[in-house]
Amino acid sequence: MNKAIKPSRLQSAAISPAAPAQRDASVAVxxxxxxxxxxxxxEHRLPPRTKLTEQTLCQIYDTARHTVRKVxxxxxxxxMVDLEANRGAFIASPSHAEVRDMFELRNIIEHAVLDKVGREAGVRQIAGLRKMVEEERESYMSGDRPRWIRLSAQFHLALAELTGNVLLVExxxxxxxxxxxxxxKTEAPGHNACSFDEHDTVLEALESGxxxxxQEHMAHHLHLCEDRVRPDDNDHFDLRSVLGKHS
Structure with a gap:
């Protein structure tokens, strides 16, 4: 009776050379x-309460459900997303009460952040924030809204990172x-969309000690941010029209 021939380690590796490439491709997707x-x-191309259907995302990105679920x-x-039992995933849509509570909590946290940063941060660290605000301004003035939005949000996190408290930042x-x-998406009449001006006033106060x-400027800035919260939006969007550009 012929014995089954077991492949050597070298042969086994040669049998599935695509495995690492497949893993890399999965991570990339x-x-x-x-x-x-x-x-x-x-960027508000997918508004609050838009449903993120697993099957549709699988089709758009040509990937498996477990990858979609990880994302x-x-x-x-x-x-950013609310997962609801037996209903699926939806773009987060905090209630007005939750928005009020979140801004109240942000005010408390960012007040404490400024106290610690103001006492401990050096000139070079503040200068790094100043550069970020300049990039925010340039993005807004050049019409690069996506980058402006990202930098506007990142400013607050970069400021918090100067405390060295990882849990606070998260x-x-x-x-x-x-x-x-x-x-x-478009601020109410009379409201200035230029958050970088408000960020500037916070930094100027920090630089002057x-x-x-x-803290007062930050509280005013957060109050204006809360004022800019969009009204309820009941529009429904086709995921393929927004995310399908790569397919």
């Missing part, structure tokens, strides 16, 4: 899907993401 959805949310879970952890990240997605003034 996962990251692209995450970035596409994140950008579409932050949706990641977005949920960051506060807590604030979810609040910033969840409140930013509710900011109006006036922590109390920086």
């Amino acid at each position: 996962e990251e692209r899907m995450y970035q596409d959805i994140y950008d579409a949310i932050m 949706l879970t990641r977005l949920s952890t960051e506060g 807590t604030l990240r979810k609040l910033v993401s969840r409140t930013t997605l509710m900011i109006a 006036n922590i109390a003034a920086a």
Whole structure:
């Protein structure tokens, strides 16, 4: 009786040379899907309560459901997506009461951030924030709204990162993401959309060593942000029209 010939380790490796490539491709698709959805949310191309259907996302990105679920879970952890039992995934749509509570919490946290940063941050660190605000201004003036929105949100996280408190930054990240997605696509009449001007006043106060003034400017900025929260939007969007550009 002929014994079955077992392939050597070298032969086994040669049998499935595509495995690492397949893993890399899966990771690339996962990251692209995450970035596409994140950008579409932050740019208000996918408004609150838009349903993210797993099957449709699988078709758009030509990938498996487990990859889609990983992305949706990641977005949920960051506060961008709500996962509802037996209903699916939806772009987060905080209630007016939740928005009010989130901005109240942001005010408390960012007040404490400025106190710590104002006492401990160096000139070079503040200068790094100044550069970010300049990039924010340039993006707005050049019409690059997606980059402007990202930088506007990132300013608050970069400021928090100067505290060195990782847990604080992660807590604030979810609040910033969840409140930013509710900011109006076009601000109400009389409201200045240029958040970089408000960020500038905070930095000027920090640079002058006036922590109390920086906190006052930040509180005013967050109040204006809350004022810009968009009204309820009942429109429904076709995911393929927004995310299908790569397919």
